[in-house]
Amino acid sequence: MTVEPDKRSDNRKAQLKKGVVDMALLALLQKRPRYGLELLEDLNGEGGLDVAEGTIYPLLHRLEAAGDVEARWQTETENRRPRKYYALTESGREQLAGMVRNWIETRDRIDNLIRKARDDE
Amino acid sequence: MSEALPADVQTYIRKVRMALNALPETVRDDLIRELHSHLIDRLESGASASEAIAPFGSPEQYASSLYNAQQLSGALVSRRMSELIDALIRNLTSSISATIAGLLIFCIWVMTGVLCVVAIAKAAAPQHVGLWQSPTEFFIGVIDEPASATELLGFWIFPIAIIATIFAWLLTRMLALWGLQSAS
Numbered sequence: 001m002t003v004e005p006d007k008r009s010d011n012r013k014a015q016l017k018k019g020v021v022d023m024a025l026l027a028l029l030q031k032r033p034r035y036g037l038e039l040l041e042d043l044n045g046e047g048g049l050d051v052a053e054g055t056i057y058p059l060l061h062r063l064e065a066a067g068d069v070e071a072r073w074q075t076e077t078e079n080r081r082p083r084k085y086y087a088l089t090e091s092g093r094e095q096l097a098g099m100v101r102n103w104i105e106t107r108d109r110i111d112n113l114i115r116k117a118r119d120d121e
Numbered sequence: 122m123s124e125a126l127p128a129d130v131q132t133y134i135r136k137v138r139m140a141l142n143a144l145p146e147t148v149r150d151d152l153i154r155e156l157h158s159h160l161i162d163r164l165e166s167g168a169s170a171s172e173a174i175a176p177f178g179s180p181e182q183y184a185s186s187l188y189n190a191q192q193l194s195g196a197l198v199s200r201r202m203s204e205l206i207d208a209l210i211r212n213l214t215s216s217i218s219a220t221i222a223g224l225l226i227f228c229i230w231v232m233t234g235v236l237c238v239v240a241i242a243k244a245a246a247p248q249h250v251g252l253w254q255s256p257t258e259f260f261i262g263v264i265d266e267p268a269s270a271t272e273l274l275g276f277w278i279f280p281i282a283i284i285a286t287i288f289a290w291l292l293t294r295m296l297a298l299w300g301l302q303s304a305s
Contacts, residue, residue: 036155037162053176054183057155058190065194066302073154083162084155 017049021059023103024049026088026096029069033087036060060086068092127170130160133180140184144191152187189215193301202290205297212301222300226293233282233289235261240282251278 024047028039040056043049063069069092075082088096126134134157141149156177163173177183189211196208209226212219239261243250252261255270264270274281 035158037159052178053159054178054186057152057159058186061187061190062193065190065197081158081161083158084151 014050020103021049021051021055022063023096023099025056025059025063026068026092026099029086029088029092030096033072033074033085035083035085039086063092066091068095126160126164129170130164130174133174133177134160136180137184137187140181141188144188148191152191197298197301200294200298202294202297205294205301209297209300216300216303218303219300222296226296229289229292233285236278236282236285240278243276243278247276251275 024043028042043051064071069086070089071084071086073082074085138153160173192208192211196204209219209223213223248267250263251272252274253264253270254273
């Protein structure tokens with residue numbers, strides 16, 4: 001049984017993206033607390049990550065359980081409806097710093113590997 | 122507030138709520154309130170009812186993901202053994218660390234179980250049960266001819282079984298916490 005090349009490429013892309021969702025989400029919380037829909041729009045818009053609603057809330061709750069984020073119901077002044085805002089904790093900040101270090105190191109090494117392999121040809 | 126919502130959305134929320142029945146009411150209310158708030162935002166920004174609901178998956182599916190995440194939170198906060206094991210079992214297939222922790226815990230308890238069963242049997246038939254060494258064999262269990270081998274543990278098997286059980290219990294807690302923390 002063979003899988004169509006397009007589908008294989010999509011699968012690979014999905015796998016690659018899956019590993020960075022936590023990091024991207026924590027990164028979005030660096031400057032200020034945000035609510036679920038806001039995070040989702042940035043992860044998918046700017047980040048191009050294809051995260052679904054069904055994934056982001058359980059993920060936020062897991063990060064909350066692990067102590068990386070804390071949640072609070074808050075009402076914005078111009079909006080009478082409260083929303084649940086997630087903020088980065090100190091431990092979340094440390095986690096994020098570690099994730100970013102690993103990400104940059106891996107990215108640089110793989111970039112080098114690809115460049116070197118191409119130049120050697 | 123919910124009167125303003127389309128019937129499909131109300132039904133969806135109700136089904137998720139029903140599927141979360143096993144959770145404490147305050148936790149369930151909070152989850153539903155967040156879902157509700159998200160759906161209203163989507164509807165207000167022009168999404169249709171089905172466009173707003175579809176990305177959550179079926180109500181049962183979504184409730185199950187929420188439930189698993191909650192079990193994990195509850196277990197990590199309370200650190201109660203029953204909750205830890207329950208959360209670990211639910212996350213066995215979704216994280217490699219949980220799978221490894223689960224397998225190790227299983228092996229530890231198989232070995233501890235064997236030791237305890239042998240200890241109980243030793244109490245019933247002290248002459249025939251123990252850790253045996255003969256020129257050809259080395260095993261733990263029941264022997265027909267006690268004279269053909271040497272028993273190594275004697276009644277030490279009782280304290281050893283008790284210590285092994287305590288040790289297995291502590292190790293299980295450590296492994297479950299590790300598996301769940303890495304999964305979250």
